[in-house]
Amino acid sequence: MQRAEPQSQPEQALARAKTGDQTAFAELVREHQSMVYSLARYFLRDSATAEDLAQEVFIHLYQNLASIESAAHLKFYLRKVTGHRCIDYARRQKSHAAKSSVSLDDAPEPVSLFEMPDSMMRSTIRRFVSTLPEKPRLVVTLRYQEDMDPMEIADVLEMPINTVKSHLRRSLAILREKVTRCLGEVEV
16 A cells, blocks of 8 residues: 655645634645735736735635636636736726726736846836736736746636737837837937
């Protein structure tokens, strides 16, 4: 008879949370809250909205905890739900855009783990990324902020891999053109 391998800490927390252990669920939230918030914050460019959206994502997780199969599936699930909620929010905002708008100069800086040495270039690129349509912007964010490969992005967003690659290719071409137009030829 084979002995079962001991579960990792995240797997144990997930198993306990599924049985109703509130402390274990709080562990899961603490473990993933920065990823969820950062993704929402970078996409939405608003701290308060990103916090609200992250809270919605974790409420949705709590309601659907039984469907989570593993710690890896949990991370995948959270990225997917966050991405979809961000797109939904952006679409709702477009329909309400006539009522009020915020200039890019007034928008807060997005959260990013990647630090460019040139702060002007960093803020310019972030501003340009924010002008992309919702899905391409989310693809670029998942690729370069979350460091996900195109196949993972395709899985999370439930879109064909070639669509992800097309979004990346077109988005990078648009960004390259905008940077060149704004700053001239830039050596990377």
